[in-house]
Amino acid sequence: MSAEIPPQGGPGEPSPLVRLLQEFSLEANRYVDAAGARNDMHRTDLNALSVIMEHTAKNQVVTPGVLRRELHLSSPATTALIDRLDRSGHVVRERQGTDRRQVQLRMTAKAFEDGGAMFLPLARHMGAAMEGFTPEELEVATRFLTAMIAATVRAGEEAAGSA
Known part of the structure; x- marks a missing residue:
């Protein structure tokens, strides 16, 4: 899926x-x-x-x-x-x-x-949606989302510093 x-x-x-x-x-x-x-x-x-x-x-x-x-x-x-x-x-x-x-x-x-x-x-519902992915795909998704969270935190810190 x-x-x-x-x-x-x-x-x-x-x-x-x-x-x-x-x-x-x-x-x-x-x-x-x-x-x-x-x-x-x-x-x-x-x-x-x-x-x-x-x-x-x-x-x-x-x-x-x-x-x-x-x-x-x-x-x-x-x-x-x-x-x-x-x-x-x-x-x-x-x-x-x-x-x-x-x-x-x-x-x-x-x-x-x-x-x-x-x-x-x-x-x-999320668990059911995740069943359609292989463990390898979920590992890539996990790495991606972890990187996106870190990027969002950095952007938020930057925005707060310039506020």
């Missing part, structure tokens, strides 16, 4: 693969919006849970400051976000350190259950 690559556009237009990545990104965003709306969660809530999950998997402490930086939020917006996640039962605040001033954020079992339920349909 493979997607047909659209013909190359004119000078200055993105390549067909870049256009497909843009389309994938748009559709992924639409899915997140729909899944979040069905569960009364904002996109930022889901992004925050993703950040917490990613850092936790690396055994890194997640503080409100980490969320603020990763999600590019103001301090008041970060507090409102954490308050929402706390009220919904998805995150708990824990005091850390000897002076207990540092607040660490932890996902709850409810967050993992709700997240699994929200994203199971996407995982199921």
Whole structure:
């Protein structure tokens, strides 16, 4: 199973693969919006849970400051976000350190259950789509997407530096 690559556009237009990545990104965003709306969660809530999950998997402490930086939020917006996640039962605040001033954020079992339920349909459909590719094709796709993510991060850092 493979997607047909659209013909190359004119000078200055993105390549067909870049256009497909843009389309994938748009559709992924639409899915997140729909899944979040069905569960009364904002996109930022889901992004925050993703950040917490990613850092936790690396055994890194997640503080409100980490969320603020990763999600590019103001301090008041970060507090409102954490308050929402706390009220919904998805995150708990824990005091850390000897002076207990540092607040660490932890996902709850409810967050993992709700997240699994929200994203199971996407995982199921993506898994079925991936079955049409050989392990070698998936390895090339993995290398490609890894390189595209790194390129996007570098472009974002460049854009932020020139802002």
